Amino acid sequence: MVRAIFGFALVLLSGCTTVVIDEYRRSDGELAKGDSVVILGRRHSSDYETEPDLIDCVGRQLHDPDAGLNIIPERQFVDAMYPWFEPRTAPMHLRSLDRMLENQELRQRLETYGVKYIIWIDGSTETTASAGSIGCSIGTGGAGCFGFGTWDKESDYEASVWDFRDQELSGKLSADAKGTSYMPAIVVPIPLIARVQTNACKGMALQLQEFLLPSQSTKQKS
Amino acid sequence: MANRKKGFPSAMRTGLVAAALLLGACSHTVRVDGEFPQPVGPQHPLTVGVYLSEDFREFTHHEDSEDREEWNISTGRAQENLFQTVLGSMFAETIPLGQYPANVPGDVELVIVPEIRELQFTMPRETRVNIFEVWIKYDMNAYAPNGDSVASWVITAYGKTPTAFLKSREAALAQAINVALRDAGATLYTGFARVPEMQVLIEEKRRALALEKIPSPTDSASATDAPVE
Numbered sequence: 490m491v492r493a494i495f496g497f498a499l500v501l502l503s504g505c506t507t508v509v510i511d512e513y514r515r516s517d518g519e520l521a522k523g524d525s526v527v528i529l530g531r532r533h534s535s536d537y538e539t540e541p542d543l544i545d546c547v548g549r550q551l552h553d554p555d556a557g558l559n560i561i562p563e564r565q566f567v568d569a570m571y572p573w574f575e576p577r578t579a580p581m582h583l584r585s586l587d588r589m590l591e592n593q594e595l596r597q598r599l600e601t602y603g604v605k606y607i608i609w610i611d612g613s614t615e616t617t618a619s620a621g622s623i624g625c626s627i628g629t630g631g632a633g634c635f636g637f638g639t640w641d642k643e644s645d646y647e648a649s650v651w652d653f654r655d656q657e658l659s660g661k662l663s664a665d666a667k668g669t670s671y672m673p674a675i676v677v678p679i680p681l682i683a684r685v686q687t688n689a690c691k692g693m694a695l696q697l698q699e700f701l702l703p704s705q706s707t708k709q710k711s
Numbered sequence: 712m713a714n715r716k717k718g719f720p721s722a723m724r725t726g727l728v729a730a731a732l733l734l735g736a737c738s739h740t741v742r743v744d745g746e747f748p749q750p751v752g753p754q755h756p757l758t759v760g761v762y763l764s765e766d767f768r769e770f771t772h773h774e775d776s777e778d779r780e781e782w783n784i785s786t787g788r789a790q791e792n793l794f795q796t797v798l799g800s801m802f803a804e805t806i807p808l809g810q811y812p813a814n815v816p817g818d819v820e821l822v823i824v825p826e827i828r829e830l831q832f833t834m835p836r837e838t839r840v841n842i843f844e845v846w847i848k849y850d851m852n853a854y855a856p857n858g859d860s861v862a863s864w865v866i867t868a869y870g871k872t873p874t875a876f877l878k879s880r881e882a883a884l885a886q887a888i889n890v891a892l893r894d895a896g897a898t899l900y901t902g903f904a905r906v907p908e909m910q911v912l913i914e915e916k917r918r919a920l921a922l923e924k925i926p927s928p929t930d931s932a933s934a935t936d937a938p939v940e
Binding site for chain 1: 747748749750751752753840841842869871872873890893894896897898900901
């Protein structure tokens with residue numbers, strides 16, 4: 490009974506989020522033993538930046554060496570390939586990657602890491618609207634807040650999967666998430682936060698897993 | 712009375728501490744101590760001396776304008792690390808120079824002296840975009856061992872970082888500066904051979920090294936003419 494009330498309270502304490510995933514697949518994932526995948530954020534735009542914590546989140550969700558899914562952390566990869574995957578030097582198209590691989594040292598290093606797929610994630614999470622106000626006061630009798638605040642957040646991410654060995658685009662998928670958070674305050678503010686970015690991350694990771702390990706996804710479904 | 716005498720300096724001290732705290736609240740200090748990875752790629756076949764002046768190694772950007780709070784941003788240590796690491800792996804041999812133009816070792820073919828020209832930054836409050844941005848401009852100077860100027864070019868670096876929950880402005884700015892310094896290293900590494908004078912110098916050195924490998928006709932003739940005993 491207590492557990493049920495606790496669960497119900499948890500549901501109440503978080504705002505609502507909707508996530509929409511779209512996918513375009515040219516070929517299924519083919520990961521052999523020793524292959525690895527790297528997930529990188531696009532950082533070339535001047536007015537937003539793909540958040541490093543989103544890239545970490547997708548990487549953590551996907552990393553499963555027992556299932557044959559080995560994810561190289563973004564920072565480790567970018568440092569090991571310096572300066573070829575910096576915001577201004579990173580290849581924007583597969584053709585640029587091909588040109589970049591004329592650098593034999595770089596090609597060797599990528600092969601040493603066993604890179605099969607490079608996944609580029611581009612997008613960001615933004616607060617789109619906010620309303621309400623909360624006032625707090627402190628006096629001899631105590632302190633307290635009163636009011637109501639609400640804000641909307643939107644995540645819009647697109648992932649492009651490059652097959653490094655075959656030098657082709659294997660697929661694209663997008664994750665759009667929306668959510669509204671609320672903060673009523675009656676003496677104490679109670680935040681009901683919609684975890685928009687986290688849900689976009691989980692949705693995207695799940696879809697990428699189906700893409701990279703199609704055989705395991707079929708087994709799980711059956 | 713004695714107590715009053717004792718009380719005055721302590722009150723003054725308290726006042727001074729409070730004043731210092733109030734003044735400190737309006738000034739910000741950022742110290743960037745980045746470590747940078749070694750670039751991956753071929754080395755240019757040159758022996759290069761690198762001179763990082765004291766001003767460069769201890770560079771601090773000071774800003775105290777009317778529409779901004781006071782900022783002291785020290786990037787000297789980080790940019791010293793960056794240039795030592797990047798230039799150190801760009802050439803066949805790199806020799807750090809403690810002084811220049813005196814006492815340049817005989818085998819040095821080129822001396823590189825970077826100078827910082829400008830550092831600018833913007834805060835999310837100023838641009839209404841949730842990003843901290845930094846621009847750094849370096850003057851790169853290349854000299855012959857005798858001190859003659861060989862080439863001068865400019866490196867412009869850009870770094871940004873999104874605002875993050877519970878991260879201080881100082882920490883966010885330091886992170887943006889580190890990104891800008893990495894960008895400076897990337898531009899230096901990928902753009903060096905595109906500087907026309909450097910391109911010519913590298914080509915000449917490559918040609919000279921290739922010629923050294925080919926045995927000269929006189930050498931081969933003397934080898935065949937050598938008497939067999």
